[in-house]
Amino acid sequence: DTGVSQDPRHKITKRGQNVTFRCDPISEHNRLYWYRQTLGQGPEFLTYFQNEAQLEKSRLLSDRFSAERPKGSFSTLEIQRTEQGDSAMYLCASRQTGTAYNEQFFGPGTRLTVL
Amino acid sequence: QKEVEQNSGPLSVPEGAIASLNCTYSDRGSQSFFWYRQYSGKSPELIMFIYSNGDKEDGRFTAQLNKASQYVSLLIRDSQPSDSATYLCAVDKLIFGQGTTLQVKP
Numbered sequence: 001d002t003g004v005s006q007d008p009r010h011k012i013t014k015r016g017q018n019v020t021f022r023c024d025p026i027s028e029h030n031r032l033y034w035y036r037q038t039l040g041q042g043p044e045f046l047t048y049f050q051n052e053a054q055l056e057k058s059r060l061l062s063d064r065f066s067a068e069r070p071k072g073s074f075s076t077l078e079i080q081r082t083e084q085g086d087s088a089m090y091l092c093a094s095r096q097t098g099t100a101y102n103e104q105f106f107g108p109g110t111r112l113t114v115l
Numbered sequence: 116q117k118e119v120e121q122n123s124g125p126l127s128v129p130e131g132a133i134a135s136l137n138c139t140y141s142d143r144g145s146q147s148f149f150w151y152r153q154y155s156g157k158s159p160e161l162i163m164f165i166y167s168n169g170d171k172e173d174g175r176f177t178a179q180l181n182k183a184s185q186y187v188s189l190l191i192r193d194s195q196p197s198d199s200a201t202y203l204c205a206v207d208k209l210i211f212g213q214g215t216t217l218q219v220k221p
Contacts, residue, residue, distance in 0.1 A: 002158070033209065040123070042203050042211030043159065091158060093209075104209060106158035 002026075004107035006092050012113045013082055020078045021110045025094030032075050033104065034067055035091040036060070043091055049075060050097070082114045118142060121204050121212035130221050134191040138204030138212055141185070148180055148187045151203040153214065159203055163189065194219040 003026040013019050025032045030051050035043035046065070047057045051072035061067075064082075069075040079086055089111050095104040119140050128134045136150075147166050151159035165171045165178040165187065177190040191198055194217075201214040 002160075035209075035211075040213065042119075042121075042205075042213045043209075044211070045209060103161050103164075106160070109158055 002105040002107065004092060004094055004105050006090075006107040006110050008110055009108060010111050010113075012115065014115050015082055015084060017082055018078065018080045019082060019112065020076055021090055021092075021112075022074060022076050023092030023094075023107055024074045025092070026096075026105060027073075029094035029096045029105075030072070031095050031097055031104075032069055033093045033095075034075070034077050035093065037089045037091055037109075038087075046077075079112075082112075084114045087112055087114045118210045119204055119206050119212035121202075121215045123213055123215060125216040125218050127218045127220060128194050130194060130196060130219055132194050132219075134194045134198065134217055134219070136189040136191075136202050136204075136215050136217065138187045138189075139185055140187070140204075140206050142206070143182075143185060145182075145185075145206045147207055148178070149205040149209070150176075150178060150187075150189045151205060151211075153201045153203055155200075162202075191217075196221050 005024045007022045033048040034046040037043045049069040064080045067077045089109045091109045092107040093104045150163045153159045163178040165180045171178045175192045179188045196219045199219050201216050203214045204212040
């Protein structure tokens with residue numbers, strides 16, 4: 001257990017439905033990242049926050065995706081009008097900037113299956 | 116061209132051998148390099164990071180960086196069956212390669 005938690009761990013939904021995932025980072029970490037990983041591939045960067053500010057979004061993040069980190073603590077990732085191509089593991093990670101040991105800690109992931 | 120490239124493998128080595136994992140990256144301005152291990156069904160976990168040219172050793176693991184060649188590698192000495200996993204190379208804001216699957220056979 002890295003201290004980063006994600007909820008739910010698994011989500012099965014029908015195409016066209018909206019889904020929301022939550023990530024709780026390590027409490028003192030100011031940066032929070034979202035990634036998507038499909039089978040046989042490395043994690044793909046989606047977006048990241050520094051405190052409550054969303055600083056960067058990948059081109060992969062279509063307008064159906066939105067992420068928030070309202071108080072600089074937990075974050076949510078919402079996918080609207082899900083498509084089968086959205087089926088993947090969604091990983092959250094957090095780290096504290098300004099430390100010598102620049103480790104990023106990953107949560108266990110949320111596995112999304114779109115039927 | 117992918118930003119970070121790895122041979123997907125599988126790389127198979129006998130127990131006790133040295134496993135050598137390689138990664139190339141496209142952005143010559145990249146500053147920081149990471150190796151993650153990912154067991155099947157689990158999240159990535161950091162093994163090593165390296166910022167400067169040369170070698171960095173930590174136990175059985177050695178990371179090697181050559182910025183001129185845009186190449187970073189991971190050596191695992193005395194490979195154990197428990198090292199069998201996918202090894203992910205990552206650069207800067209954590210742009211990941213696709214990973215190399217390592218199989219260590221008893």
